[in-house]
Amino acid sequence: MNKVAEIINQIIYQQFNQNVEVNLTRPRPEFGDFATNIAMVLAGKIGKKPHDIAEILKKELENNDLFDSIDIAGPGFINFKVSAKHLSEILDKEFNDRFGSNNEGEGKLAVIDYPSPNMAKPYSVGHLRPGNQGWAAKQLLEFTGWKVITDNHLGDYGTPFGIWVVGFKRFSSEEKLASRGVYELGDVYIKTKAAIKEQGEDSEIMKEAEKWLLKLEQGDEEAVAFSKMFNEISLKHIHDVMNRLKISTDYEYGEAFYAPMGKEAVQKLLDNNVAVQNEDGSIIVPLEEYGFDVPLLVQKSNGAALYATNDLATLLFREKEFAPDKVIYSVGAEQQFYFSQVFAMAKKLGIKTDLYHLWFGVIDQLNEDGTREKMSSRKGVVLMEELLDKAEEKARKVVEGRPDVTEDDIKKISLGAIKFSDFASDRRTNILFDWDNIFALTGFSGPYVQYSAVRVNNILRKERDFSVVDFKSYDFEEEKQVILHLLEFPNVVKVAARDMEPHKIAKYLYDLAREMNRYYEKTRVSDSNDIDKSARLQLLKKVSQTFQNGLNLLGIEIPDRM
Structure with a gap:
């Protein structure tokens, strides 16, 4: 197919002094083996009628023994047939063990972020698509010449950590944890979230959970010990599942890794007047110049970090550590608005890297009545x-x-x-x-x-x-x-x-x-x-x-x- 396009390209350059990309399509077999609308594409460039251009191309192509027949259809479509023998010879020349690969991305580096599950809870079906789509992106880019670095951006930080500690103290024990591992942590999380919902977001449980997060940020010995215990259990489980899914990553820089950098980065944004501190102490990055009425919140009023805090640090770290041409986030469609804000913040910081949200829909299942619904535990x-x-x-x-x-x-x-x-x-x-x-x-x-x-x-x-x-x-x-x-x-x-x-x-x-x-x-x-x-x-x-x-x-x- 490349050989056919190459021959047409040469004729176009010889006859019209134009370098254009010839796109070949497959018509129905009775019309030919290949078809192209290149005559119509050229018409706008050189000021000739498509049909006249097609006639010139047809005459030249008929002089090449590669083609069995050439026909003009409509205003300027060209259909042509190539002998099976010639096609086989073309395939022989193009074929090798890496057939299909190319070097389009040669010299370029991409960082791909997947599957990025949350720690201290069982690996759910919700992370099936991030892993699959991220792995496919890696394979595709590597097959087309890119160098790829993959990072499992683990959810090992934030408010959930506090919820697990509070829940563990209230609803679990070391014996249960030793017996059931990550599944015990998953149940603890569900029970604690239910208690918070019942008592309200301003409840003592929620306040206690936030205190544990701050303790972790401050390097409190007990908080660090809890984090280490949860992480060891979770990582073994995550790796076991990823092995079954036949996916892996080069790095596992979790949110906890970026947390200290996040606080420093936020302070620099304030110092450089990129971020603004509100009266309640929270810190935002205004993004009106990028079409967002809603600013991006990068730090809570109590000084606690958010996803945006860590994603800011992640952006800056990857720029410094890897200097990639492209960063791909394999994350679901529900995060489209958030990532568009993060990418706008990156532009505001002068980051030139191509940031790409590889988003996808949810996994539905059929109900008994035949209707579709998002897959859930119920x-x-x-x-x-x-x-x-x-x-x-x-x-x-x-x-x-x-x-x-x-x-x-x-x-x-x-x-x-x-x-x-x-x-x-x-x-x-x-x-x-x-x-x-x-x-x-x-x-x-x-x-x-x-x-x-x-x-x-x-x-x-x-x-x-x-x-x-x-x-x-x-x-x-x-x-x-x-x-x-x-x-x-x-x-x-x-x-x-x-x-x-x-x-x-x-x-x-x-x-x-x-x-x-x-x-x-x-x-x-x-x-x-x-x-x-x-x-x-x-x-x-x-x-x-x-x-x-x-x-x-x-x-x-x-x-x-x-």
Whole structure:
């Protein structure tokens, strides 16, 4: 596909002295293999009619033996067909183990912030999407030449810390904590929040919780000991879940790490007249010049830190420590306004780094009456470990009666189903978590795509001892649609990375799986003659590698058996 665009680019430069990007699309097969509207794009630049430009391009393209036919449609669309043999040769030249990758981000550095769960409470389904989307962003950027640093911005500070201490003292014990770990801390938090709601935000419990936060900020020995105890329990749990999700980060600079820097940064903002102290002692950063009537609160009236305090410190630390070209925050849609304020504050401070909020919708589930509602504890599974356990149970049923499928295969199938469902549509939409659909072996699902990849690999495994013969005479006409689809992959990766839209990779892989199913319906591989088999096996190796590269971008592994 790049070769085709390159030839058209050369002709355009020779005929019109213009450097323009030629975008190729795939029309319906009866119209051609590729189409372009470049004649209409050029018309506005050089003052000629699109149809006249298309005629000139058609005449030049007909002189190149790469093209079988060229047709002009409408005011200036150009449709053309390329022989399957030529397409196969183009694919051979472009293909390697990192097929689809590019160097668009070479020399650039990105910091990606994910999954950033809160400490001292069980890892919830609410952090499934931050982890999945953040990991996919990392994979996409690295595959397109970026250097990537990842940071798990742990919620190990703030008012919740005080709530856990107060709750632990009132509702729990060291024995319970030793027995139930993070799940005990989760229950303590819920009980304490319920007590605060019952008694009001100005209750003694809330005041006591805020005192504990201040104690921690002041380095109080007992507060520090509580923080250390909660963190050790929480981190083990978080790491266990992240390992099951097959995600990791380079750093884990939690909010507690940034807290001292946050206070210093706020003071500097005051000293430089960027921030303003209100009569009650609270400190704000006015943002009217960036269209915000509401200022950003960076410190409470009692001197306590806020999310914005720590995010200010985080911005400044990353600038100094990493000097990134881009910082990506993988955080849900509900934080859009907050991050737009934080980014405006960064501009006010003169920070030039591209700050990007990789936001996404919530996870919905179906009620008994068929309506959709955000997944919650009242309706079933919300803890990540429970979700993963249930997914593995579902996967076992999918492969029931298959003794050759290993426990490792089952884990890959279950996790693949969950992750693929996250990329089923544009990340900005809410996703519907439906157990039957995400484990379906037909339709838009992880197992469907994984099964297609496994099927290709099984054929290659079965034929690994086959001696390849010379297949130069093979015309590849039966494989043409598969080859055309493979040639699309590099551009799909390019667009998905540019727009931070991994769902485009998922859609591509699903379409490739469908194309392979159509191919198997009309074409034999293992029981064909040696020339045909040799050609087809070489193409299947490319299909296998493309499945592997694409699924890897989504954090999904291919099982050995299924």
